[in-house]
Amino acid sequence: MTREDYERRMERAGRAAADAGLAGLIVTPGPDLVWLTGYRPTAVTERLTALLIAVGSRPRLLVPVLERADARQAAGAGATEVLGWRDGEDPYAVLAELLEPQRRYGISDSAWAMHLLGLQRTLPGSAYASLTEALPMLRAVKDAYEVERLAAAGAAADATYEQILEVPFGGRRECDVAADLARLLVEHGHSQVDFTVVGSGPNGADPHHEAGDRVIENGDMVVLDFGGLLDGYGSDTTRTVHVGEPSSEERKVHDIVREAQQAAFEAVRPGAACQDIDRVARKVIKAAGYGEYFIHRVGHGIGVTTHEPPYMVEGEHLPLVPGMCFSIEPGIYLPGRFGVRIEDIVTCTETGGRRLNNTAREMGIVS
Numbered sequence: 001m002t003r004e005d006y007e008r009r010m011e012r013a014g015r016a017a018a019d020a021g022l023a024g025l026i027v028t029p030g031p032d033l034v035w036l037t038g039y040r041p042t043a044v045t046e047r048l049t050a051l052l053i054a055v056g057s058r059p060r061l062l063v064p065v066l067e068r069a070d071a072r073q074a075a076g077a078g079a080t081e082v083l084g085w086r087d088g089e090d091p092y093a094v095l096a097e098l099l100e101p102q103r104r105y106g107i108s109d110s111a112w113a114m115h116l117l118g119l120q121r122t123l124p125g126s127a128y129a130s131l132t133e134a135l136p137m138l139r140a141v142k143d144a145y146e147v148e149r150l151a152a153a154g155a156a157a158d159a160t161y162e163q164i165l166e167v168p169f170g171g172r173r174e175c176d177v178a179a180d181l182a183r184l185l186v187e188h189g190h191s192q193v194d195f196t197v198v199g200s201g202p203n204g205a206d207p208h209h210e211a212g213d214r215v216i217e218n219g220d221m222v223v224l225d226f227g228g229l230l231d232g233y234g235s236d237t238t239r240t241v242h243v244g245e246p247s248s249e250e251r252k253v254h255d256i257v258r259e260a261q262q263a264a265f266e267a268v269r270p271g272a273a274c275q276d277i278d279r280v281a282r283k284v285i286k287a288a289g290y291g292e293y294f295i296h297r298v299g300h301g302i303g304v305t306t307h308e309p310p311y312m313v314e315g316e317h318l319p320l321v322p323g324m325c326f327s328i329e330p331g332i333y334l335p336g337r338f339g340v341r342i343e344d345i346v347t348c349t350e351t352g353g354r355r356l357n358n359t360a361r362e363m364g365i366v367s
Contacts, residue, residue, distance in 0.1 A: 001038060001145075006076025009036050014055045016135050023103035024054030025131065026095075026119075030110035031305045032131060034232070035139055039074035041067060048091040048115055051080065052098050062095055092118040101125060106134040136309050140301055141323040146233065147347050147356075150302065150325050153235035154345050154356035156188035157227055161239055161359045164224065169216045169366045170243045174198040178211035181226045190228045190235070194306050197225035197238075204240070204339035207296055207331060218244045221338035222366070223331075227306050234306040237357045238329055238343035241364035253290070253332050254340050254363045260284035260330040261342045261361065264298060264312075268328075268346055268353030274316040281330040290332045299327040302345055320348045325356070 013036060017025050027033050029044045033051055039061070041049055047064040049071075058081050063071045065084030072082050085094045096119065099105065104127040107116060116128060131138060142150065163184050169177060178196035185193050199209035200216040204223040216222060220243045227236035240254060264281035278298040285294045299312035302325050310318050312326055329343030344357040 001075055003075060003078045005145075006037055007079035010053055010059050010076070010079060013135070013138060014053045014059075016138055017053065017106055018055040020106070020134050021104070022106050022129070022134060023100050024052060024105055025135075026105050026107045026111070026128075027051040027053065027131075028108045028111040028115065030108055031303075031308065032108050032110070032139070035304050037061065037074050037076035037080065039071055039077055042070065046112075046114070047087075048085070048095065048118075050095055050115075052095070060098060062091070062098070064091075090122070092122040095119060096123040099123060099126065103127070104129065106131050132309055136318060137321070139303055139308060140310050140318075141321050142303060142325050142347070143323065146303065147323065147325065149231055149233035150235075150345060150347070151356045153190075153227075153230040153233050154237070154358075156185065156190060156230050157235035157237045158357055158359045159188045160184040160226065161224070161237065165241070165364050165366055167366075169200075169220075169222060169241070170218050171215065173213050173215055174200055174203065174211040175213060177216070177222075177224075181224065185226065185228055185235075188230075190230045192229040193226075194228040194234070195226060197223060199223040199225075199339060200243075201338060202336050205333040205335050205337060207333060207339065207341065216243060221246070221250055221340065223339050223341050225341065225343065229304075229306075232304055234302045234304070236302055236306050236327055236343065236345060237359070238331075238341045239359065239361070239364060240340045240342065241366045243366055245365070246363060250338065250340075251363065253334070253338075256285060256288045256290060257330055257332055257340045257342050258361050261328055261344070264328045264330065265344070265346060265353050265355065268320060268348055270320055270322055270348060270350065272320045274310050274312050274318050274320065274326075275314050277312040277320075277326075277328065278314055278316075281328070285330060285332060293332045293334055294330060295333060296331070298330050301326045322348050322350050324348045
């Protein structure tokens with residue numbers, strides 16, 4: 001990413017803000033700031049850091065003066081005016097001087113409450129909307145560079161899965177297998193591991209089970225959900241494996257989830273509503289008699305974070321657009337018994353969906 005790339009992103013963000021009737025955007029440390037400028041403060045503290053973007057003016061990045069040198073080294077900072085405030089000054093008064101009174105601004109979802117309240121106190125009459133609410137499409141549509149970064153992260157996660165099939169499961173703790181997943185993600189290029197879900201036997205019925213000390217047994221179904229960041233972009237994939245030969249019921253449930261995942265993938269096309277993808281997968285599972293055991297949305301967006309808009313969930317009417325990247329991850333969870341989930345990252349193209357995870361979706365058999 002070059003200065004020019006970040007400059008184009010900030011220009012796009014400014015236009016989107018104006019189209020939404022906002023005076024501008026206030027972007028605090030977090031994924032939005034990284035995406036717009038490449039700047040990630042070495043330590044996010046109580047000191048205010050904020051990027052101000054408004055149409056017709058150069059973006060301004062307000063940082064504590066002791067961090068100004070680092071901020072200026074960020075790839076996109078050259079396209080901004082980097083301003084500093086000193087300890088002892090009121091940073092909200094400094095920021096308020098850059099804003100128009102009695103106007104409405106978009107502000108990062110990750111902004112600290114103390115900063116928003118301080119700004120409201122200093123600039124009464126101003127109004128604010130979360131970026132997700134005001135500009136849900138800002139980071140949702142990826143360019144070709146971003147799609148290929150996500151594809152590379154997906155390929156690394158795929159390689160991790162292929163190798164985890166070769167390690168022993170039976171007789172080891174869930175946390176041991178989780179450590180193997182984390183190690184393999186790093187070996188395949190990840191700089192950050194965000195999660196390694198290993199849900200064996202009855203723990204697999206908890207979709208976000210935290211790998212623990214349970215010893216995996218022969219006959220267990222095991223849900224593996226793992227991902228993180230590679231070159232700044234996320235991976236997230238889920239496969240369900242079995243220790244030894246599965247029962248006919250376990251195979252049946254796995255096949256239902258696989259059918260639901262495939263049907264949802266085939267429904268991806270420009271113009272389809274996000275909720276349609278959820279509905280298609282849910283219809284398959286409900287028809288098979290397991291509707292009450294599919295207890296979460298079918299997917300979420302992914303980019304510089306592993307969970308971000310758009311969300312594939314009932315009530316989300318946003319249309320799919322080429323460049324959107326999101327998970328498709330239906331599941332069935334039978335309390336006290338086992339769970340099954342299959343997840344791929346998918347991008348919408350002009351002609352349909354493209355999977356960014358390509359390992360086998362059939363049940364993996366492990367020892």
